[in-house]
Amino acid sequence: MKRVALLGMPNTGKSTLFNRLTGAHAKVGNWPGLTVELLSARILVGGDMVHLVDLPGIYDLCGHSEDEAVVTAFLTQNVLDLAIVVLNASQLERQIILLGQIVRPGLPVILVLNMADEAAALGVTIDRDALSSDLGIPVCLISAKYGQGVEQLHALVATALRELAPAEAAPANGPLLDDGALDAALRRSVMVPAHASHALTEKIDRVLLHPWVGLPIFFALMYLLFQAVFFVGKPIQDAMNWALTAFRTAVLDPTFAALPTVVGGLLLDGIYNGLGTVASFVPLIILFFLGMAIVEDTGYLSRAAFLMDALMSRFGLDGRSFVMILMGFGCNVPALMGTRVMRSRGLRLLTMLVIPLSLCSARLQVFLFFIAALFPSNMGALVLFTLYVVSIATAMLTSQLFKPRFVNNDPFVLEIPPYRFPTLRQMVFRGWHEVAHFLRRATRFIVAGVVLVWLLTNFPSAAVPGSADTWAGQIGNLLNPVLGPLGIDPKLTIALIFGVVAKEVVIGALAVIYAREGGALMNAIASEIDWVQAYSFMLFALIYTPCLSTIATIRSEARSGRFTALAIIWPIALAWMISFAFYQSARLLTAAT
């Protein structure tokens, strides 16, 4: 099968073109000589199946960034029948140098000028035929987003592959293009108006990047995004929970009734309920992905980065990190996957270490419950606010501490694209891809975690599930010398062990442990612990190990066991220190008065 690769600079719509060409059939896979996985798909071109590979966007082929190394390794270790070079039609002047670096003897190339609609709106005119004959390679103008010109690209690819007889691939008589030849070709066939600018973008930027109102607007927009996600997502989440429970009572319970209790319990209480809890979060995750796709595809992400960079650079992060940390307040999983826009591995890892400290919506549910149970209602908002402050403070502390270990080696020079309307197709595509990716990678890991927690809280079989006699209860007792000084008793420790599956499970776990629900559960807890213990518990629950979905995402995104271990151990250590400091000083102060 013929192999075709897509190459191009970042922000040229290369991935959009890939999606346009391949539909939903793309798969990630390993390649010889590469440590990262690449997206590829088999597509039908002119009656033949062709293997199309999407390579990472790169600024040039001589650099040493991770992405550039990947492309160089791919080109040297794999045989390629055709390279499709994707450039932004309105930025040819600077992007054409990449074409010169890719063109080499024996490698047929097609030049795709994407975003032709934007170039036309700018007043850029391109004489395609002249450019093609000057460069000696086929050229086509397309708009991958709207699908214009894609047919023509198909035809060009088919022709290029047909003309490629295997014997001809060897002779070294391909077009060799140096910078002078490229510039000369552009001068003849591309006309750019002297003061080309996106008028609407300039107008919007005057408001959104305004020195005084820019930041308030940014926070207001993010707040609206969150509200929208929960407004749409919460009913879906509730409906899913209801459907999962209904399915269990109607179908699963009767079906598994014949099985031994242990097996049925493992399958239903362990795997089904555990996976159900994670699954009911999937709608929210999808919506957050859509939200992030909007922020990114409209071009607002780079504006947010512009607004926040002055502050974030002091913490070894950049403006984009801030947006992802903020996203983490909704759900850590999409925020972690969103760090892919960062090209520097050091910066990415540092951001990924910080994101799980964001007080996500699952933790919020736990805190709302505890606040309602143990604090007077007029104090509730203040207590919650302090938890958000702690969340941000621990994030800042963590990045400050680990900054020297995760050096950002990528220069902070970012393109600020014109504002664009994301198409529905683009967003759905992205949301689908990201969630499918998450589920594929994380499911096995989450099942293993869910089973482990179920075993810990249900064995030995003589013990009442979730009680002090179970292994979890024994661990709770064993940990009492460590967690006791934080005011966290063995019962709460069991709840924390449950909480590793997903933080909001803590409430359900407490219901099992105390054998009570709702208001009765609140009263039971309030009669056993005081507000100092409750606040210490909330601090610990806020910071300690990320949930299973988050850990699974960290593991698959970082591709490093050591980093994943750090991302688990560091928050636990930090949680202990902060809860200890709070609990002991609060006890001292209350004893003194």
Place this chain on the structure above:
Amino acid sequence: MKKSHAHTLDALHPGETGTILALHTGAELYRRLAALGLRVGKHVRILRRGRFAGPLHVRVGTTDLMLRPSDACCIQVQRSHL
């Protein structure tokens, strides 16, 4: 058009334009800047600066980009007065 003496890019004010004279950067940054269009002889225009010593929003050709003052001070420009 009257030209004045050489400055670094971060010394330019919003609305001002300059011609790049030299880029005193490391090789990696040099290549990145070149790929984004910041090359010797090109005209750059400062659109705005971020608050609290934030990044510069500059335009070169048809590309808008942002860079930090610490990187912009490696770029020598000749300020143009229109």
